[in-house]
Structures are given as structure tokens and as C-alpha cells.
Amino acid sequence: MTTQSANTQTDQGYAKPIRIFHSIFALCMITQLAIGELMDVPEVEEGHKASISWITPAVAHESHGIKQMGPVEETLGFEVHEYLGLTIAALLVIRIILAMTSLPGANWRQLFPWLFAAGRKQLGDEIKLQMAGWKSMKLAPPEDGEAVARSVHGFIMLASVIMAITGTLLYFGWSITAPQTMLVELIAEVHELTVGMLEALLGAHILAVILHQYQGHHIIDRIKPSA
Numbered sequence: 001m002t003t004q005s006a007n008t009q010t011d012q013g014y015a016k017p018i019r020i021f022h023s024i025f026a027l028c029m030i031t032q033l034a035i036g037e038l039m040d041v042p043e044v045e046e047g048h049k050a051s052i053s054w055i056t057p058a059v060a061h062e063s064h065g066i067k068q069m070g071p072v073e074e075t076l077g078f079e080v081h082e083y084l085g086l087t088i089a090a091l092l093v094i095r096i097i098l099a100m101t102s103l104p105g106a107n108w109r110q111l112f113p114w115l116f117a118a119g120r121k122q123l124g125d126e127i128k129l130q131m132a133g134w135k136s137m138k139l140a141p142p143e144d145g146e147a148v149a150r151s152v153h154g155f156i157m158l159a160s161v162i163m164a165i166t167g168t169l170l171y172f173g174w175s176i177t178a179p180q181t182m183l184v185e186l187i188a189e190v191h192e193l194t195v196g197m198l199e200a201l202l203g204a205h206i207l208a209v210i211l212h213q214y215q216g217h218h219i220i221d222r223i224k225p226s227a
């Protein structure tokens, strides 16, 4: 990350497509995280495995005298979660395409400064200079360096991509007629763990936005679609 590319973002804020993307993405993500916390997940209990894992329910019912288990009912919350999740996955594909352009604030290099020697140096310098301020909830304005903020945005994107990939796999793999396989259970664990990390990052993101605004840095002007 060169000083020049960092300045480009500071001077121009974010390109219009990124601003529009941010509004739609933030709305979808906040809704999705809330639904994810509140919904009931349809699951078949472990004890029913033998009767339905190797004989289809219809066959089991007719010829073996085993009580048929109908599919567990999907709640509205779970269905909304599934389709909103697929929408978020599609939005992320759009953001990945934008990350390959040189639109202001869009390029992937700006989201991952720590991948480059110059970016790592800038990160180190910012942390050294600004740490004392952070301890008293004071944030430096974007003109004084954005490597830390951009890294947080990058981790939000990374966590969102992991969440979307695992969520899409769960969409195709989650069973409502039999207990989950070990692999699906593992993917679900990664999905939940990522959600926890994402919530922590978002908490930090939103707190930073509030502090910046409060300290007069007007950063919302840089991202709002109407500006």
C-alpha cells in the first residue's frame, strides 16, 4: 500500500458503487445476524438416525413397520435466513468484482494492507502513534492514516466471505429429515464461530464510526450513497 493510494481514498472517499453496496450490505448483514440469533433451527434428533438414514421414510413406513418421521418443519425465520444468506453471498460476489477495479476505496489491496511491506509499516506506525489515544477513546482523523480502519474492514469482508461460503454449503447440505452428518456439523461449527468473530468486528466498526462522528471527522459523508 503506497502513501499515494492511501491518499487517493482519503481525498475521494469511496466511489459511488461502494457507497451503494455498503448501504445494502450493512442492512442485509444486520438483519441476517439478528434473524440468526432469534430463529429456530429445524433439526432431527440423533435417536431417529437408524430408522431414516438408510431407508427412505416411505419404504420404512410401508415395509418395515418403522414409524415414519416426516421432515421437521422449517420455521419462517429459518427460511428467511436461508434466502437472505444467498442474497448476501451474491452481494459479496459483486464486492469481490469491485475489489478488482481501481475505483476509489474499492481495491482489495486497500482492504488488506498487512499483506504488503509498506502496508505493514504503515500499520505499525499508526498503532504506535495512535495507541495512547485509543486508550482514552480518541481516534485519529482519516487524514492521519487509515491502515488500521481498512484492516478492520478487510477482516469484516473476510469473515463475511467465510460466513457466506459455509452458509451456502449448509443451504445444500442441511437435512430436515435426518440428523446432520459429521461434515455438516463441522461446517455449522465454523459458520457459528465466524458469526461470533463478525459480531465482535462489527461492534468495533460501529463503535469507531460513532467515535469518529462524535469527534467531528464526518466519516459517514465518505460512505453514504447520497453524497
Ligand code: HEM
Pocket: 018, 021, 022, 025, 026, 027, 029, 030, 105, 106, 111, 142, 149, 153, 154, 156, 157, 160, 202, 205, 206, 209, 219, 220, 221, 222, 223
Ligand atoms: C449502522 C451501521 C453502519 C455504519 C454507520 C457504518 C459506517 C461506515 C463508514 C462511515 C465507513 C467508511 C469508513 C471510512 O471512512 O473509511 C464504513 C465502511 C465500511 N463498512 Fe460500515 N457501517 C455500518 C455497518 C456495516 C456493516 C453491517 C458492515 C458489514 C457487515 C460494514 C462493513 C463495512 C466495510 C467493509 C467498509 C469499507 C467499505 C468497503 O470496502 O466496502 N459496515 N462503514
